Amino acid sequence: MTQAFADRLVGATRLLGPLCVGIDPHASLLPPLFGPPGPEAAARWGMALVARAAGKAAVVKPQAGLFERWGASGLMALQEVCTAAKEAGLLVILDAKRGDIGSTAEGYAEGYLGADSSCPCDAITVNPYMGVDTIEPFVKIAERDGKGVVVLARTSNPGAADFQQKLIDGEPLFLHVARALAPMIERLRGPETGWSGLMLVAGATGPAEAARLRAAARNALFLVPGYGAQGAGARDAMAGFVKGDHGLEGGVVSASRSAASPPGAKEAASAKDWDALIDKAIDAAQAELRAAAS
Amino acid sequence: MTQAFADRLVGATRLLGPLCVGIDPHASLLPPLFGPPGPEAAARWGMALVARAAGKAAVVKPQAGLFERWGASGLMALQEVCTAAKEAGLLVILDAKRGDIGSTAEGYAEGYLGADSSCPCDAITVNPYMGVDTIEPFVKIAERDGKGVVVLARTSNPGAADFQQKLIDGEPLFLHVARALAPMIERLRGPETGWSGLMLVAGATGPAEAARLRAAARNALFLVPGYGAQGAGARDAMAGFVKGDHGLEGGVVSASRSAASPPGAKEAASAKDWDALIDKAIDAAQAELRAAAS
Numbered sequence: 393m394t395q396a397f398a399d400r401l402v403g404a405t406r407l408l409g410p411l412c413v414g415i416d417p418h419a420s421l422l423p424p425l426f427g428p429p430g431p432e433a434a435a436r437w438g439m440a441l442v443a444r445a446a447g448k449a450a451v452v453k454p455q456a457g458l459f460e461r462w463g464a465s466g467l468m469a470l471q472e473v474c475t476a477a478k479e480a481g482l483l484v485i486l487d488a489k490r491g492d493i494g495s496t497a498e499g500y501a502e503g504y505l506g507a508d509s510s511c512p513c514d515a516i517t518v519n520p521y522m523g524v525d526t527i528e529p530f531v532k533i534a535e536r537d538g539k540g541v542v543v544l545a546r547t548s549n550p551g552a553a554d555f556q557q558k559l560i561d562g563e564p565l566f567l568h569v570a571r572a573l574a575p576m577i578e579r580l581r582g583p584e585t586g587w588s589g590l591m592l593v594a595g596a597t598g599p600a601e602a603a604r605l606r607a608a609a610r611n612a613l614f615l616v617p618g619y620g621a622q623g624a625g626a627r628d629a630m631a632g633f634v635k636g637d638h639g640l641e642g643g644v645v646s647a648s649r650s651a652a653s654p655p656g657a658k659e660a661a662s663a664k665d666w667d668a669l670i671d672k673a674i675d676a677a678q679a680e681l682r683a684a685a686s
Numbered sequence: 687m688t689q690a691f692a693d694r695l696v697g698a699t700r701l702l703g704p705l706c707v708g709i710d711p712h713a714s715l716l717p718p719l720f721g722p723p724g725p726e727a728a729a730r731w732g733m734a735l736v737a738r739a740a741g742k743a744a745v746v747k748p749q750a751g752l753f754e755r756w757g758a759s760g761l762m763a764l765q766e767v768c769t770a771a772k773e774a775g776l777l778v779i780l781d782a783k784r785g786d787i788g789s790t791a792e793g794y795a796e797g798y799l800g801a802d803s804s805c806p807c808d809a810i811t812v813n814p815y816m817g818v819d820t821i822e823p824f825v826k827i828a829e830r831d832g833k834g835v836v837v838l839a840r841t842s843n844p845g846a847a848d849f850q851q852k853l854i855d856g857e858p859l860f861l862h863v864a865r866a867l868a869p870m871i872e873r874l875r876g877p878e879t880g881w882s883g884l885m886l887v888a889g890a891t892g893p894a895e896a897a898r899l900r901a902a903a904r905n906a907l908f909l910v911p912g913y914g915a916q917g918a919g920a921r922d923a924m925a926g927f928v929k930g931d932h933g934l935e936g937g938v939v940s941a942s943r944s945a946a947s948p949p950g951a952k953e954a955a956s957a958k959d960w961d962a963l964i965d966k967a968i969d970a971a972q973a974e975l976r977a978a979a980s
Binding site: 461466511524 | 754783845
């Protein structure tokens with residue numbers, strides 16, 4: 393039987409640290425080294441990042457939207473990057489933020505998490521606005537195939553205040569989302585670690601909110617965006633983590649710009665220079681996070 | 687200058703009626719006539735539907751998720767269907783339910799609504815959970831290029847009750863969403879009709895909620911799912927429409943299964959038989975909606 397996603401993820405982060413390397417092919421950030429901006433350069437750049445991250449990080453998070461902007465050829469680039477990451481032994485969280493009614497959600501769930509996916513990933517981000525019935529198809533396949541489902545709760549952007557933090561019966565919407573997912577969190581718990589592959593997005597820009605989310609969902613792993621370029625430090629990023637035998641744990645902290653596009657990387661003169669810059673950026677982020685966790 | 691999306695849409699629905707033909711290539715519903723279930727059959731079926739809808743309906747709504755489940759080749763099929771629809775003079779609402787932070791949303795917005803899109807469409811559905819800043823990139827391009835943005839407010843599925851209907855300061859979340867969009871609704875108003883291309887999803891399964899949405903957003907066109915196969919009738923579907931010189935108007939009513947996969951269509955023995963069944967289904971839906979509107 394396939395090992396639960398949560399156990400695979402926590403096992404790898406205990407070894408390597410909580411960093412999740414974001415693969416966000418903004419056209420303006422792609423180094424000319426990889427060719428003119430477009431899907432081919434995005435594929436080459438993404439696969440080079442995968443090669444750097446392998447052995448240094450547990451997980452990568454390709455941003456589907458930035459690949460999709462190039463249509464079908466962008467999606468082919470995304471598939472190449474996901475396939476390369478799986479082959480390199482990395483876990484893949486596809487940041488697609490999908491969400492739709494049952495029958496369409498089943499299509500998304502099989503298309504991305506299913507065994508015959510052309511875009512192999514271990515987990516996918518989903519949007520809860522349409523309700524719990526729209527998340528169920530993802531959870532069903534995650535349960536069957538040892539995958540994960542990452543639900544937006546409290547995101548890292550300023551707009552998180554618009555609806556997610558509005559009070560319903562005295563508690564913000566994002567807590568209601570977390571509570572409504574309790575049975576799903578239970579279903580995706582890994583037998584080895586007790587952590588759940590029903591993950592919640594808990595932005596690093598809201599440490600107080602992350603702590604409240606943790607109190608409401610003790611076993612959910614968190615995916616924490618907003619660390620680094622979006623302004624939050626390592627301690628804020630781990631505000632929802634908890635102390636255990638292995639130090640602070642309870643999720644992964646995503647860094648895109650700071651780990652994958654550090655200063656100088658765009659202008660790197662050679663692949664060797666670029667490799668060295670990325671290695672340094674990943675090691676630095678991982679070291680900073682591990683220091684904050686210990 | 688490009689005509690505003692709202693004016694184009696309302697102009698066409700005044701001529702043809704409020705039906706929006708949903709193009710949902712569920713593998714289980716594709717007639718064997720179009721080949722074995724897969725992206726090629728989905729493309730052929732979608733283009734055949736486009737040919738039937740042309741001249742009979744103002745707008746089609748391809749469901750991105752059901753194409754995407756076949757990966758890059760599914761996205762190519764979607765691109766073929768959207769291109770064929772544009773060439774046939776139909777308006778295209780891409781049902782993709784996207785939503786992400788600013789820089790990624792810009793990628794989605796350019797990738798789908800932009801002038802050099804490989805997947806041409808006139809409007810795209812977006813999810814408001816992450817906040818107004820995540821919708822702004824779509825509105826900006828819509829304003830520039832005469833396109834539309836369709837925001838999920840109150841959806842037609844049972845899960846709409848989970849979060850969308852929860853009360854915040856005495857009013858359901860979906861009304862807060864509508865109110866927060868007021869400046870965007872104003873920005874996308876068409877000078878000819880006064881209607882706005884910042885559309886709201888108002889499920890036919892919630893006629894009372896649609897009426898409240900209308901009171902909160904007088905100029906927003908509605909996209910109404912849930913009519914037909916999801917159980918709501920024509921009158922419920924138009925609960926958020928308003929009386930004007932042209933009868934009841936204020937949006938489009940989407941029908942997928944009932945218009946595109948009526949009884950017998952899957953088993954049709956010939957293209958001619960299938961054509962006749964689809965013509966009849968589209969005409970019947972359009973007639974029922976026009977009768978309810980007059």
